[in-house]
Every structure is written in C-alpha cells, then in structure tokens.
C-alpha cells in the first residue's frame with residue numbers, strides 16, 4: 001500500500017475537478033455530480049487495487065510458515081502454481097488487476113485463486 005501514491009492521485013483528481021469546474025461555469029448540479037463521481041472512481045480503483053494487493057504480499061507457497069490454503073472439497077493443502085494476473089470488477093465498474101498465487105488441488109486436480 002502506497003499512501004504517497006494515493007495522495008498524489010487524490011490531489012491530481014481534486015485539481016482536475018477544480019479545472020473542470022472553471023472550464024464549465026454553467027454546469028448543472030447533476031453534471032458536476034457525474035464528473036466528480038467519475039473521477040473519484042479512479043481514486044477508489046487505485047486504493048482498492050493497492051489494498052487488495054497488500055493482502056497478497058504474504059504469498060503462500062513461498063513464505064516458510066505461511067500455511068497453504070486448502071481445497072474446499074478435499075480439505076488438502078493446495079500446491080502453489082505461481083503468480084497469475086486476475087482482473088476483478090469493482091462495484092463502480094472499475095477493473096482492478098491483482099497478482100495472485102494460483103493453486104492446484106493434488107487430489108481433485110481443480111485449480112483455484114484461493115480467497116485471502
């Protein structure tokens with residue numbers, strides 16, 4: 001999680017909103033609302049991505065003492081299959097890309113992105 005990046009992004013977005021307002025002096029309340037909402041979503045997507053990524057930093061399968069998640073069906077530890085990118089869709093429609101450790105169950109051979 002990088003708070004400096006968040007602050008930079010937040011400041012940039014606020015500056016953009018101020019500039020947009022200056023360029024659109026006759027904007028209606030609804031237009032302002034839409035514009036501000038759209039820009040705040042960019043910040044939300046970044047904070048969400050960083051926050052979700054931070055919980056992935058203690059990567060199972062590589063960190064000793066970090067127990068592997070288990071298969072929900074067979075209840076045996078998954079085998080780590082390395083990092084794969086996974087794109088999740090946020091509530092506001094913003095997409096967030098995470099690097100997650102992918103695992104395979106040695107018993108049923110199913111593969112998962114275990115939830116963390």
Ligand SMILES: [Zn+2]
Pocket residue numbers: 071072073074075105106107108109110
């Ligand atoms: Zn299984």
